Amino acid sequence: MALVSIPSNMDRTGREAAEDADGGRARAGELLGEVVTRRLRDDILEGRLRPGERIRQEAVARELGASRIPVREALLQLENEGLVSLAPYSGARVAKLDFAEYTELYRIREQLEPLAIAESAPRLSDEAIAQLRHLMLQIEQTRDPATWLALDRRFHLASYAAAPMPRLLKMIEGFWNSTQQYRRAFYAAVSAPRDGPLAGDQPLTVVEHRLLFDALERRDPLDAEAILRSHIRRTQLTLAGRQEVFDE
Amino acid sequence: MALVSIPSNMDRTGREAAEDADGGRARAGELLGEVVTRRLRDDILEGRLRPGERIRQEAVARELGASRIPVREALLQLENEGLVSLAPYSGARVAKLDFAEYTELYRIREQLEPLAIAESAPRLSDEAIAQLRHLMLQIEQTRDPATWLALDRRFHLASYAAAPMPRLLKMIEGFWNSTQQYRRAFYAAVSAPRDGPLAGDQPLTVVEHRLLFDALERRDPLDAEAILRSHIRRTQLTLAGRQEVFDE
DNA sequence: CACCCTCGTTTTGGATACAACCTCCGCGCC
DNA sequence: GGCGCGGAGGTTGTATCCAAAACGAGGGTG
Structure with a gap:
């Protein structure tokens, strides 16, 4: 306790x-x-x-x-x-989200985070890009679920941070917080042992992050928006597929 | 005081x-x-x-x-x-929104309210449709700015109400509340005297409401979504055009 | 044996009292 | 005359105390 x-x-x-x-x-x-x-x-x-x-x-x-x-x-x-x-x-x-609430939050995220990244991408400083690259590489080398979770969160939030929309950014952070419990349960369930290969949806996520970072480096809002929308949708479906994460 | x-x-x-x-x-x-x-x-x-x-x-x-x-x-x-x-x-x-915050809120509304109406439209009961028709007709006959404001709000929120997304609905209501001060200032500024014709953007709004209601009556999510998105965007631009509303 | 009611305990909701800090007005200084 | 400053008054933040409601154990009843 x-x-x-x-x-x-x-x-x-x-x-x-x-x-x-x-x-x-x-x-x-x-x-x-x-x-x-x-x-x-x-x-x-x-x-x-x-x-x-x-x-x-x-x-x-x-x-x-x-x-x-x-x-x-x-x-x-x-x-x-x-x-x-x-x-x-x-x-x-x-708070404990049921499956319907979880789905609702992802539907909302799917609308708001593409907007955030589209506004952010053209405004990212060189330092921000460097920071994003660093985070992306760290994620790829991480095996520990808690670390993966923390880095993934930082990567995405950092990619939105240049958007001049403080209220939107606060809301998005709130959604990440609310759904954190399920991401944690998911990665705890799927992740491989130390020094093993990446597991679960991690390989796909790595690819998506690469694509996303490329778009951000080019400061391309449309491209970043499209990739992110698909990333969020795929993530939602992947978690939803693991029913055991939702009942306990 | x-x-x-x-x-x-x-x-x-x-x-x-x-x-x-x-x-x-x-x-x-x-x-x-x-x-x-x-x-x-x-x-x-x-x-x-x-x-x-x-x-x-x-x-x-x-x-x-x-x-x-x-x-x-x-x-x-x-x-x-x-x-x-x-x-x-x-x-x-x-709270007092500056112009940037006001714009930000409308950008967010532009993303969320179309989602809400698309989820709501197919689920509207016959009673809800009747209620919406009633509100729409009342709006068209109203000249008093405060009444117009209240009815318009009720019309739109009622059109979303059937969406099974309680958190989204709460958020949307919050945005309407936050931007209310500017809608009030706008209609107070433009509205015509009693028994006069509709003024400001009211004629256009009436047409949009008719189109929106038609789509809702058909329970057509895509159509409703498209019309609403354009309605929100036009409203934002109309208010933004009236600079005097923002400084005082 | 399961269900429901009762009463004491625990926990929360709210009022009062006190301490920390800001606001604002008047004064001195530049 | 404008600007900075300092103290008195006032407002907010927090602790302590009391009231009201929920939770749970125990016993009675169908």
Whole structure:
């Protein structure tokens, strides 16, 4: 019952830029509720809190040395991000998507992420391209499922980051977070042993990433958009094919 | 400084189904924070609270006979809906979109609402069609800007309602809420006097609604999708053409 | 043996009280 | 006259405390 990870700085799987660096300690002039939010969000995304698991306000508060007020704020925030579901007087649970909700989210992603990449591609700096290339190569050499997951996420989000649409980018990040549990379950189920070959849909993903990167390097919005749309659709179908990921 | 409307049941412009009927009083077993949320949201959407106006927790709490705790809950909720912007220790203000954010939201709507109507069209019940026809006819006969706005909103949201994608529908409603201030300003600026002819883009909108309704009556997803996409795009351009709506 | 009702415990929702921080107005300085 | 600054007042953030509702164990009943 690892409610909130104590220090647990994780392995961090080679994140150099560290977009979301410190998940635990308070930043300067930051509200307590935001600290709690980040902590709980990380715990959910990293799988330390399982879907359906109950989150007790008092326990979280004690563990962080705060009162329940900031915890409630954090839970509200996370509910709006779709990571937690609240029921009045009944408490908070880590959100759990059923198959229909999962499909819905992918349909939405299929509309929004192509838009994001089309707006981003022509605006990518040379540094951003270099960073994307680096991430792509790292992904191809990774065997560990958790690392693969983290890098894949960073690759895609970085490919959208130049789009001048902050609200869209926030929404997309939220979708990645909400569906993370299934990607984790999927890669945990299919991935091969250390030093083995890539498994599951990883070989196909590698090819798609290569194509996507090529389009991005050319700053070609139409091409990138088309490849990405097909990539998202194929990924959705692949996960959906693994029914065991959805029941438990 | 009408912070929160006292009783003010509004004119309600002939809402029979009353989806969001009671904006003020508490429903059975409802959390206080949700009451506050609905109240503030209505105040913002109906224009009683102006964009940029400050919202003081204490004032809202006193006016509703509650403490500040539920008010804070409501403000967080509304921030996530994009209707309020919060700054730590500095307070809450009614959110105000600049032109770039406004454009961004329309780009997103242009992707999501066609998806929603394509999923909804084949699933519309005969009753829903009848309701849509009724709304369409009401819109054509309305001259009052506020009524036009409310009916137009109901018409479009009703046309999506049969889509089995609850999260998508919630998002779309949020976009309508966020951009409401500009639609209001636009129709307030262009609309003709009582008993005059339709003004501004209203004649074109009437034609588009007729085409859209025809496609919906046939339950034709592709046709509805195409018409809606063009309708959204034209609306965005029309509003953007009226620069005076954006500066003040 | 399964189901339902009851009552105590636990947990959440909300109010009050206190501490941290910002806002804003007036003053001094350039 | 405009700009920066500092303190008083006010607003927000958080902790503590009380009320209300859900959860669960235990016993009774069909």
